[in-house]
Amino acid sequence: MKLLLILFVVLFVFLHQSFWIHASIEPLPGPLVFSPLISPVSTSMAAFSPGIQMGSEDPHHHHMDAHHKLLIALIIACSALCLIILALLCLWLYHLKYSFKSSNKNAKSKDSENGVVLSSFLGKFTSVRMVHKKGSAISFIEYKLLEKATDSFHESNILGEGGFGCVYKAKLDDNLHVAVKKLDCATQDAGREFENEVDLLSNIHHPNVVCLLGYSAHDDTRFIVYELMENRSLDIQLHGPSHGSALTWHMRMKIALDTARGLEYLHEHCNPAVIHxxxxxxxILLDSKFNAKLSDFGLAITDGSQNKNNLKLSGTLGYVAPEYLLDGKLTDKSDVYAFGVVLLELLLGRRPVEKLAPAQCQSIVTWAMPQLTDRSKLPNIVDPVIKSTMDLKHLYQVAAVAVLCVQPEPSYRPLITDVLHSLIPLVPVELGGTLRVAPSGPPADSTIPSGH
Incomplete structure (x- = not known):
């Protein structure tokens, strides 16, 4: 666009200069051209007399005519060029407008893929209405609809339990399955967490963050409706009845990568930044294809919204960073520490805190740290489920990332962006990374020896 404008200005200056140059040519002497002493008859005779030359045949006049014709030609050409430029400008403006509309459509399409389409689907129910909350439109769902969808919150529909209530599987009309978190908000803390989660999730839309569909209220009870995650949580997959049997090495690396992407979005792309x-x-919830999504934002805070050093100590034992536990200092590096613990769970298949005796517990970080940095010992502590499916070189790389994430000193921990970039090459292309895996699987000489 700038190039077209410059070209137009240059042409205008050129035409302007040309016009004044030709306008400044002095006229030929009067007696030769315009003198009244020359009669029309003599002019006519002179025209047929080979020995007489009239002023109109003077070379200067020919020179002026040539310049005049050239000027007319230039004006015509430049006019045509201006029309072409104008047409191109119109086409460019049309393309810009069309691109803007397309980008809006693509953005809406992307939101639909992330689960927002389910929210719009809820809108057709008569028991649902849109409520504007802090600049965002959220679906308020009538309690009776949720009661019917969960069979009066029957225990057979419980998907999991939290600090303030349970999560239920619900079936709305047209076989739409959702998850409903039921919160007893009789206490101030529970009510605050409910408000915080609804406010935050209503403004967060990312493939690796669970999608909020709506909320409801009944007496002192509050309800949050999410998209249903068919494979429930990573905790259930790793430490439940299956003991991680459904999670191969590559699947675990995909879950780690998805989690890192969700955290990076919170830390780097939300404004203000969000600390989970x-x-x-x-x-960390898993959908039918084991795509991981972050959930439960009741304790999350926005960076700068309040004094993070005066927050009430909250979190889960085993995941809380040392500086936050001891000094109350909270930063995005606190989330990185918790991510490192999750990474150790994926590698070792162990819980973050294990009981050794009735009054004695052991942290997975304390137990594993000496062995994570010893290549001869590391293969011996890996989850047996994945020993035969992983590349030993990749194991060392992931262990090194985990060690950095759980460093006691926050400044030694990497940013989640750095963690993300270190995991991408370890995840197969079809699972969202850049690793190209041979059909036969990992090379035989790079797997853990069977004798270990």
């Missing part, structure tokens, strides 16, 4: 403050395996 309660990242753990039970708050």
């Amino acid at each position: 403050r309660d990242l753990k395996s039970s708050n």
